[in-house]
Amino acid sequence: MSETQSTRSDNKDKKSLYKKVKEKLQTNRVETIQGIEIEHRVIPLWIKFLILLVLMILLFIVGTMIGYGILHNPFGVFNPETWQHIFDLTGRRS
Structure with a gap:
């Protein structure tokens, strides 16, 4: 007890x-x-901005993988040749 x-x-x-x-x-x-x-x-303001920046980068990577993965291999988005091809299609010179 x-x-x-x-x-x-x-x-x-x-x-x-x-x-x-x-x-x-x-x-x-x-x-x-x-x-x-x-x-x-x-939570200090600079930490909120840092969290926002990290989330934006993460969501950009996930979004490009999903978008590129519809027709191709999702991990192919990390190849430099893929980005060179995208820049050539959009008319941007590197």
């Missing part, structure tokens, strides 16, 4: 610790300056 009571009290301590940390994070995010509440970002 004492083991179950101790584990229950440990769970309550963990929950209360979680709640304390959550409350601390929420209170640190909002700051009042001259009567105006300012909310700070949880």
Whole structure:
């Protein structure tokens, strides 16, 4: 019996610790300056831009593989000859 009571009290301590940390994070995010509440970002803006850039590159690669893979081998999109052929078709000189 004492083991179950101790584990229950440990769970309550963990929950209360979680709640304390959550409350601390929420209170640190909002700051009042001259009567105006300012909310700070949880994730910095430069990290959001970095994530966006990585996702754009990943989606470009996946999209070209799907588009090229309809008629050919999807991994053929990584061959330089494929891109040279595409540039020749579009009239762009390399």
